[in-house]
Amino acid sequence: xxxxxxxxxxxxxxxxxxxxxxxxxxxxxxxxxxxxxxxxxxxxxxxxxxxxxxxxxxxxxxxxxxxxxxxxxxxxxxxxxxxxxxxxxxxxxxxxxxxxxxxxxxxxxxxxxxxxxxxxxxxxxxxxxxxxxxxxxxxxxxxxxxxxxxxxxxxxxxxxxxxxxxxxxxxxxxxxxxxxxxxxxxxxxxxxxxxxxxxxxxxxxxxxxxxxxxxxxxxxxxxxxxxxxxxxxxxxxxxxxxxxxxxxxxxxxxxxxxxxxxxxxxxxxxxxxxxxxxxxxxxxxxxxxxxxxxxxxxxxxxxxxxxxxxxxxxxxxxxxxxxxxxxxxxxxxxxxxxxxxxxxxxxxxxxxxxxxxxxxxxxxxxxxxxxxxxxxxxxxxxxxxxxxxxxxxxxxxxxxxxxxxxxxxxxxxxxxxxxxxxxxxxxxxxxxxxxxxxxxxxxxxxxxxxxxxxxxxxxxxxxxxxxxxxxxxxxxxxxxxxxxxxxxxxxxxxxxxxxxxxxxxxxxxxxxxxxxxxxxxxxxxxxxxxxxxxxxxxxxxxxxxxxxxxxxxxxxxx
Numbered sequence: 001x002x003x004x005x006x007x008x009x010x011x012x013x014x015x016x017x018x019x020x021x022x023x024x025x026x027x028x029x030x031x032x033x034x035x036x037x038x039x040x041x042x043x044x045x046x047x048x049x050x051x052x053x054x055x056x057x058x059x060x061x062x063x064x065x066x067x068x069x070x071x072x073x074x075x076x077x078x079x080x081x082x083x084x085x086x087x088x089x090x091x092x093x094x095x096x097x098x099x100x101x102x103x104x105x106x107x108x109x110x111x112x113x114x115x116x117x118x119x120x121x122x123x124x125x126x127x128x129x130x131x132x133x134x135x136x137x138x139x140x141x142x143x144x145x146x147x148x149x150x151x152x153x154x155x156x157x158x159x160x161x162x163x164x165x166x167x168x169x170x171x172x173x174x175x176x177x178x179x180x181x182x183x184x185x186x187x188x189x190x191x192x193x194x195x196x197x198x199x200x201x202x203x204x205x206x207x208x209x210x211x212x213x214x215x216x217x218x219x220x221x222x223x224x225x226x227x228x229x230x231x232x233x234x235x236x237x238x239x240x241x242x243x244x245x246x247x248x249x250x251x252x253x254x255x256x257x258x259x260x261x262x263x264x265x266x267x268x269x270x271x272x273x274x275x276x277x278x279x280x281x282x283x284x285x286x287x288x289x290x291x292x293x294x295x296x297x298x299x300x301x302x303x304x305x306x307x308x309x310x311x312x313x314x315x316x317x318x319x320x321x322x323x324x325x326x327x328x329x330x331x332x333x334x335x336x337x338x339x340x341x342x343x344x345x346x347x348x349x350x351x352x353x354x355x356x357x358x359x360x361x362x363x364x365x366x367x368x369x370x371x372x373x374x375x376x377x378x379x380x381x382x383x384x385x386x387x388x389x390x391x392x393x394x395x396x397x398x399x400x401x402x403x404x405x406x407x408x409x410x411x412x413x414x415x416x417x418x419x420x421x422x423x424x425x426x427x428x429x430x431x432x433x434x435x436x437x438x439x440x441x442x443x444x445x446x447x448x449x450x451x452x453x454x455x456x457x458x459x460x461x462x463x464x465x466x467x468x469x470x471x472x473x474x475x476x477x478x479x480x481x482x483x484x485x486x487x488x489x490x491x492x493x494x495x496x497x498x499x500x501x502x503x504x505x506x507x508x509x510x511x512x513x514x515x516x517x518x519x520x521x522x523x524x525x526x527x528x529x530x531x532x533x534x535x536x537x538x539x540x541x542x543x544x545x546x547x548x549x550x551x552x553x554x555x556x557x558x
Contacts (some may be wrong), residue, residue: 015042020149023161034164036515038142039149045141061141066134073127080118083110083147132225139218155198162502167514169539177505183534184503191526202503213493214506220486227319227478242400246463252468260301260315266341266464269293294338296466300331322544333472340467346410356452371410383422391414397435419453499523512539
């Protein structure tokens with residue numbers, strides 16, 4: 001497609017509506033006013049439509065397509081809020097079972113469709129990427145030709161260009177045009193216009209930078225989207241959850257086993273009505289209990305050895321910290337936030353083996369079972385041996401009435417023990433089986449014979465557990481920078497506007513024209529200021545004149 005050369009000598013790209021230099025209309029148009037959107041320049045999407053690249057470019061350069069992509073993202077995002085995302089279900093829960101148990105058939109369908117992990121799905125990421133591509137192409141399709149047109153615009157514009165501006169005046173009433181132009185130049189400088197002169201003609205321009213506001217917005221959004229998409233790359237974003245029992249150490253997720261956390265003590269402090277008189281009314285409304293503070297006194301530990309096979313992990317204390325709500329423990333880009341707790345979780349059970357016969361004394365045969373890490377075998381000096389055949393931390397029955405566990409948290413522990421006496425061979429004989437749990441002690445011998453021994457529950461130890469969120473976000477700088485740039489563009493495009501005033505002399509006639517990308521009232525006030533101090537009249541608003549003519553013609557018809 002050949003370029004178009006204007007009579008002023010400027011070569012314009014094919015499809016240009018107004019010459020970028022002098023403004024002469026290059027395409028026949030029946031409209032009385034010039035289409036000044038993007039200065040009448042040719043956009044690639046409206047010019048080239050032949051190749052596959054052209055069609056892709058034209059598709060993503062459409063504002064309507066961009067809006068529909070945003071609508072699709074909003075609808076998709078709303079689907080992810082119907083039920084909790086996988087990262088927000090209780091720790092240790094199996095999502096395959098959890099969604100169906102909690103939400104029925106809809107929860108099962110929600111999981112099968114992949115909505116439980118929606119924001120990391122390939123199609124959601126594809127939608128975000130499509131929005132970014134649309135923003136880039138939309139911006140390039142408009143900002144490049146707009147920049148070229150504004151940069152190459154001449155002071156002296158074609159008469160057809162001036163006459164087709166919204167504000168236009170042609171007058172011969174002025175006595176000395178040169179003198180009035182000199183006055184106008186001084187007055188416009190007072191109004192902070194930038195003045196350019198050519199052959200006695202004047203172009204007064206102000207606020208051109210506001211034209212780039214929408215494209216600065218786009219740059220901010222693109223950077224913001226890049227920051228959001230970087231969250232799906234390993235090492236850029238982490239949002240994990242750990243439970244740490246008092247007195248225990250847990251590896252901190254996302255640190256590749258380098259850092260550990262020891263829970264020295266979990267503290268929950270309550271307001272006392274007698275001590276806190278100012279909160280007495282609030283305490284009464286809350287039923288007598290208001291928590292003042294959730295706190296975990298913790299020790300951060302770091303692995304000092306490389307963890308070679310067969311060697312025990314050596315940990316070095318890094319620092320002590322008091323983790324409170326909104327007061328995280330921070331280290332090496334990670335932050336640990338206090339978000340949850342559990343008081344009095346079952347920790348250990350103490351059992352005693354008793355004989356059902358009077359000729360055997362087993363009073364000293366007590367043993368403890370760690371409910372979070374039970375041993376498989378408990379051996380005694382007198383030759384007795386107790387094995388754990390099955391362990392159900394959170395005991396229940398499934399649909400087939402078979403024993404199972406809901407999760408690995410010992411909320412309702414049940415244990416199947418097998419007792420071997422000194423005269424029995426564990427490899428050849430079957431011991432005495434018992435199922436023991438909370439308020440449950442059943443013999444499981446298949447032949448139905450009575451047991452000679454019974455395992456009895458004697459004591460339980462409990463421990464407080466703290467729930468911490470492990471967070472690392474290397475994408476925040478991108479999101480913050482993108483947000484700041486977006487706000488700059490928003491202010492830039494909202495509170496300033498681009499104004500231009502052309503004053504040209506043609507054979508004793510003064511041509512006055514004005515254009516604003518918005519806020520025409522402000523431009524008219526500037527013309528009013530000129531008219532009050534010079535002989536230059538206020539130009540006519542041709543849109544209002546056209547409306548008035550139509551009204552008069554309608555009245556004449558009546």
